[in-house]
Amino acid sequence: MKTILMTGAAGGVGTFLRKAFQGRYHLRLSDIVALDDCASHETFVRTDLSDLAATRNAVAGVDGIIHLGGFSVEGDWETILNANIIGTRNLFEAARIENVKRIIFASSNHAMGFYGRDETIDHTHYPRPDSRYGVSKVFGEAMGSLYSDKYGAEVMNIRIGNVAEEPIDVRRLSIWISPRDLAQLVSIGLEHPDIRFEVVYGMSDNERAWWDNANARRLGYAPQDQSEDYAAKVLSEHSADTGDPLGDTLQGGAFVSTEAGGDPTKPDLA
Secondary structure, three states: EEEEEEEEEOHHHHHHHHHHOOOOOOEEEEEEOOOOOOOOEEEEEEEEOOOOOHHHHHOOOOOOOEEEOOOOOOOHHHHHHHHHHHHHHHHHHHHHOOOOOOEEEEEEEEHHHOEEEOEEEOOOOOOOOOOHHHHHHHHHHHHHHHHHHHHHOOEEEEEEEEEEOOOOOOOHHHHHHHHHHHHHHHHHOOOHHOOOOOEEEEOOOOOOOOOOOOOHHOOOOOOOOOOOEEEEEEEEHOOOOOOOOOOOOOOHHHHHOOOOOOOOOOOOOO
């Protein structure tokens, strides 16, 4: 069984993936907060990714990395710099030093958030980040490109929409991904023999999607879930008009106009 490092394992996405990968991988879980519920196939190493030596310790000896760690919503520049930019730099550098080739980078739809909702974009479109958080995700994708080209890393960037058991508002009908569909995408990134540098979108089979995910399908992705199954419920309970004229026309939603730091424990801005 392969040993896979999962950074940011205490977060919501990490919690979903831990369940999905039970029995498939030995998981080395990492976070800045302690985890005390490790299963028999899991170990925990507390790691501050802003510390390169600690990051090397977490990376050493694994077969692949799922990099979820960082600040997961908009924040001030210092927060984003330390958690998402320095931490991601250290993750890629530690992987290079420890000779770990396969890396799944949890990018975000917010790397592309200033595209309009009337546009369909794919993996070839130029980044248009909607926030400081989005800039950090563009940085992470660029690091993957550099380390792939220069050092032979094998990187899949997943521009995640919103991971949840079901979509909870109108915007998420376009960007939602179920936990099992995300687990499928991550597994492709870990197991596909021909990964060198790939960008895919983290979404289920959504009829209202703004993204062409042909590159993920090329790699074998076959989503099992679709947001349309929840559309009637969502549309009966929520309006497409959130009161943010700019956010309601652009893919990034509230991120395109917010300046306040967010709370990473809450999903309201995902």
